[in-house]
Amino acid sequence: MSIYTATTTAPVNIATLKYWGKRDKTLNLPTNSSISVTLSQDDLRTLTSVATSEKFNEDKLWLNGKEESLGSERTQNCLKDLRSLRKQLEDSDSNLPKISEFGLHIVSENNFPTAAGLASSAAGFSALVVAIAKLYKLPQSFSEISKIARKGSGSACRSLFGGYVAWEMGSEEDGSDSKAVEVAPVEHWSNIKAVILVVSADKKDTPSTSGMQTTVATSDLFQWRIKEVVPKRFEEMKKSIIEKNFPLFAELTMKDSNSFHATCLDSYPPIFYLNDTSKKIIKLVHAINDFYGETIAAYTFDAGPNAVIYYLEENESKLFSIIYKLFNKVEGWSSKYSSEQLGEFNQEFENLKSKIDFALDDELYKGVSRIILTKVGPGPQDTSESLIDFATGLPK
Numbered sequence: 001m002s003i004y005t006a007t008t009t010a011p012v013n014i015a016t017l018k019y020w021g022k023r024d025k026t027l028n029l030p031t032n033s034s035i036s037v038t039l040s041q042d043d044l045r046t047l048t049s050v051a052t053s054e055k056f057n058e059d060k061l062w063l064n065g066k067e068e069s070l071g072s073e074r075t076q077n078c079l080k081d082l083r084s085l086r087k088q089l090e091d092s093d094s095n096l097p098k099i100s101e102f103g104l105h106i107v108s109e110n111n112f113p114t115a116a117g118l119a120s121s122a123a124g125f126s127a128l129v130v131a132i133a134k135l136y137k138l139p140q141s142f143s144e145i146s147k148i149a150r151k152g153s154g155s156a157c158r159s160l161f162g163g164y165v166a167w168e169m170g171s172e173e174d175g176s177d178s179k180a181v182e183v184a185p186v187e188h189w190s191n192i193k194a195v196i197l198v199v200s201a202d203k204k205d206t207p208s209t210s211g212m213q214t215t216v217a218t219s220d221l222f223q224w225r226i227k228e229v230v231p232k233r234f235e236e237m238k239k240s241i242i243e244k245n246f247p248l249f250a251e252l253t254m255k256d257s258n259s260f261h262a263t264c265l266d267s268y269p270p271i272f273y274l275n276d277t278s279k280k281i282i283k284l285v286h287a288i289n290d291f292y293g294e295t296i297a298a299y300t301f302d303a304g305p306n307a308v309i310y311y312l313e314e315n316e317s318k319l320f321s322i323i324y325k326l327f328n329k330v331e332g333w334s335s336k337y338s339s340e341q342l343g344e345f346n347q348e349f350e351n352l353k354s355k356i357d358f359a360l361d362d363e364l365y366k367g368v369s370r371i372i373l374t375k376v377g378p379g380p381q382d383t384s385e386s387l388i389d390f391a392t393g394l395p396k
C-alpha cells in the first residue's frame, strides 16, 4: 500500500494586542484585529506528522501519545476546507492521486503543557493545517492557509508566520478577508526576548471561547474597546514594530493586556483570569521600569494567570538582576544559563541593592511553578523527524 506522509513544526504565539470577541462563532471571525509575537520553537513547539492512504478508512488523531477525538466541529471544518482545496487540484490534473478521499492519520506532540494557557491550541491547529497542506501539496499562500487554521482556533492563524504577525479582522461575512499577515519577520527585530512565568499549569476555569462570548454579550466596556481603542492601537503597534520602538511597543502591549482583562472583569458574571501572583508581577514590572527610568519590560497575560514579559536582549542584565533575585528558586534558569552567568545576575543585584526603592516580595516565587526563557522566533518549519511509522501509517 502507498502511504503519503508529511511533517511540520509550528510555534506558539503570544498576542501583544489581544483577540477577544467573535462576530461569527462558526467561522471564528473576530470583533477586532490583533497582533502577536511568534515565540522560538527551541522552547515551545508542536510537532505534527500526517499520513494518508487508501487503506485508512477514517480520520484519527493521536495527541501527546493518546488517541483523541477528531469530532469537534472546528477540527472538522479545517479538514473539510483542506480536502476541498486538494479536490480542486485533483479535478484539474487527473494524474494526481485522489488522496482527498482517503482517511487521515494525524500524530502530534507538544513539548510543553497542553491547555494550560500557553497557547497550545494556536501551535496545535497551525501545525495540523500546515502539515495537511504540505501532504496535499496545496499551492495557496500561508495567508490563505491561515484562514483554515483560524477556523480551528482564532489565534492559530497567527502561528502560520514567524516574527511579528497581524490578524486582520476583515469585513466580509464569509471570512474571506480575515487572515494573518506578517508585520515584520524575525530578522527585522530579532533581539526581543520573553520570560514566561508559569503561574499555574492547571487547566483554566473559563475557556477562551465561552469567556469571549460572555464578554461580547454583556460588557459595555468591550464596545468601547473594539470601536475606539483597538483600531488606533493596531496601527500604533504595527508602527512601533516597524520602527523598533521598544518603549512604545511595551506600553501599548501592557495597556492592551490591561484593557482585555478589564473587559473580562466588566463581563457579567465577571471573568477573572489574573490571580494575586499575576497582579504582583504587574506591579513588579512597573516598579522595575520606574526604577530604571525607562520602559525595559512589558507584561502581557492571556486567558489565564501566566505572565509573559517581553524585553530587549540588551536590557537582560538590568531586568534579570531583579527577576532572578526574586525567582531564583523556580525551575527553568539552568537550561539557558551557566552558574557563572547566574552569579553575574546576583552580582548585579548586589550592586543595585542599596538603590532599590520598592519592596521586593521574597514570597512571590511561591506562586510561580516554572520559568520559560525564550525569544521571538520563526514560523512553521520543515523537519526530517516524523512521528509516524512509514510502514504502517501508525504512531511510532
Ligand SMILES: Nc1ncnc2c1ncn2[C@@H]1O[C@H](COP(=O)(O)OP(=O)(O)OP(=O)(O)O)[C@@H](O)[C@H]1O
Binding pocket: 046, 047, 063, 108, 109, 110, 113, 114, 115, 116, 117, 118, 119, 120, 121, 122, 123, 124, 125, 127, 128, 207, 208, 302, 303, 304
Ligand atoms: N498539537 C495539537 N494538535 C491538535 N490539537 C491540539 C494540539 N495541542 C492542543 N490542541 C487542542 O487545543 C486544546 C487546548 O486549547 P485551550 O485553548 O484550552 O488551551 P491553550 O491553547 O493551551 O490555552 P490558551 O488558548 O488560553 O492560550 C486541546 O484540548 C486540543 O484540542
Ligand SMILES: C[C@@](O)(CCOP(=O)(O)OP(=O)(O)O)CC(=O)O
Binding pocket: 014, 015, 017, 018, 019, 020, 028, 034, 121, 152, 153, 154, 155, 156, 208, 209, 301, 302, 303
Ligand atoms: C486571550 C487570547 O489568548 C485569546 C485567544 O483565544 P483562542 O484563539 O484560544 O480562542 P478561539 O478562537 O475560541 O479558539 C488572546 C489572543 O491570543 O489574541
